[in-house]
Amino acid sequence: MNNDMLSQEEIDALLKGNLGDIGNTSESDSQDALNDVEKDALGEIGNISMGTAATTLYTLLNQPVKITTPKVKITTMEELSSEYQIPFVAVQVKYKLGLRGTNLLILKTDDVKVIADLMMGGDGTNIDRDLNEMDLSAISEAMNQMVGSSCTSLSEMFSYTIDIEPPEAFEIDFSSEDIPLLFDKNEEIVKVSFRMIIGDLIDSEIMQLIPLEFAQDMVKKLMGDSSDNSQPIQPKEMENEAKISEETISKEIATSNKDNFETKEKNIEKPQYDKKKEEKAVNIQKAQFRSFDNEEKIEYNESINLIQEIPVEITVELGRTTRKIQEILEYGPGTIIELDKLVGEPLEIFANGKFIAKGEVVVIDDNFGVRITDIISPSKRIKK
Structure with a gap:
């Protein structure tokens, strides 16, 4: 009788359709x-x-x-x-x-x-x-x-x-x-x-x-399978909770409206009119502004020695470019950044951020230098 019964291993193999693989289930288990x-x-x-x-x-x-x-x-x-x-x-x-x-x-x-x-x-x-x-x-x-x-x-x-x-x-x-x-x-x-x-x-x-x-x-x-230990709320419990919360909210709204109405009623004051203010005449005059057209120019004769010790930062700009943040994040050692300056084009010289002159690169011994080739007139200077 026992010989006619299938073992659990044989039942599993039949369900998987792999009766021929009984006794060697390590590979199938691995694939499953x-x-x-x-x-x-x-x-x-x-x-x-x-x-x-x-x-x-x-x-x-x-x-x-x-x-x-x-x-x-x-x-x-x-x-x-x-x-x-x-x-x-x-x-x-x-x-x-x-x-x-x-x-x-x-x-x-x-x-x-x-x-x-x-x-x-x-x-x-x-x-x-x-x-x-x-x-x-x-x-x-x-x-x-x-x-x-x-x-x-x-x-x-x-x-x-x-x-x-x-x-x-x-x-x-x-x-x-x-x-x-x-x-x-x-x-x-x-x-x-x-x-x-x-x-x-x-x-x-x-x-x-x-x-x-x-x-x-x-x-x-x-796939969105998160381990949430909280027990799911049954439909009846959800319905009861909804009724309770609905009743509570209704009571709170009614109480709140009543309190707000009483508060507004207390705070409302009847408007009072002052006849004297209404009868008071209003004097309107045209505005007058002081003229500065003929103002005398004040000149100071102090020597420039007073401020000649103040340091001024001289900056030479090789060129500029604009890049997106995504491109900047991809920068690394060896990255070449192309500027908007052409080869041989004059460099711009700034004094405290104000464009004052143009120049060209020179080499002095082992250092770089800039030879000024053009001084920009004050009317053409642009602060960058």
């Missing part, structure tokens, strides 16, 4: 940790984040940057150790505001060297060397700005502020037994992989490793 909708949501989060990050990286490196649509997969550290044998660089990112959790960004060691070389003013080809602290510091700063800019996009997506702590970079080896990571060897994690292309220098994969619980939390918050 996130459904397709949740994976799409994580992909969209990664897509928006990396889209903003690519713009920031372009500003830092002055190279065209393209990051493709992400791929989401459930995996473990054991599986990663079998897929990736070479050492990598991990950047640990901790969210401190808005989201609570930690994830890892994984990049190839050579890619980190290229990015660090570009950030330090090189051409990105100096990679035939060992990874050093300067490389880790440079990639930490790059990721700090990239993830920082992506937090701005995530804040708009989640409708509240999201911020991170300064990222930390270190070298890892997935095949090593002693890995300084956040995950256990068999713990399920979410791998979000991207293809990153930087000019003609980099065309490889970067990964974002997210704890499964943190990934599920992000999806819930994106």
Whole structure:
């Protein structure tokens, strides 16, 4: 009799339509940790984040940057150790505001060297060397700005502020037994992989490793599933509360109107007329103004020595330009700002902010100087 009954494992397999997979449910359980909708949501989060990050990286490196649509997969550290044998660089990112959790960004060691070389003013080809602290510091700063800019996009997506702590970079080896990571060897994690292309220098994969619980939390918050411990009010309770509040409001309005009416009645005074004021004649005269046309000019003969010690700030303006705040936020080391001056055009010289002369740049020994070429007449001076 017992042999004819299905076990719970067989019932579950029949409901899933995977009777042939009985006894090997680890893979199916892993795939059920996130459904397709949740994976799409994580992909969209990664897509928006990396889209903003690519713009920031372009500003830092002055190279065209393209990051493709992400791929989401459930995996473990054991599986990663079998897929990736070479050492990598991990950047640990901790969210401190808005989201609570930690994830890892994984990049190839050579890619980190290229990015660090570009950030330090090189051409990105100096990679035939060992990874050093300067490389880790440079990639930490790059990721700090990239993830920082992506937090701005995530804040708009989640409708509240999201911020991170300064990222930390270190070298890892997935095949090593002693890995300084956040995950256990068999713990399920979410791998979000991207293809990153930087000019003609980099065309490889970067990964974002997210704890499964943190990934599920992000999806819930994106879909509006907030943890509210308050009990929902039942329809009858809501109806009773509505009646009580309606009666209370009606009583308060009636009392308030009565008090206001009595107060107004007490404060109203009957108008009193003063016949004497009405009968008083009004004297109207035309206004007379003093004339200053023939005023004598007063001159002072004191010497200019009285004020010759007062300092006057002389400023030479090379040129000006106007930019939007969005463009200014993208400025970084190496950014070139084009001014409104043409080559060879005279410079403007100001005294305490007042335009007084024009000049040209000269070199005196090792210093720059300005030779005055034209003095502006007082009638043409414009204070800028």
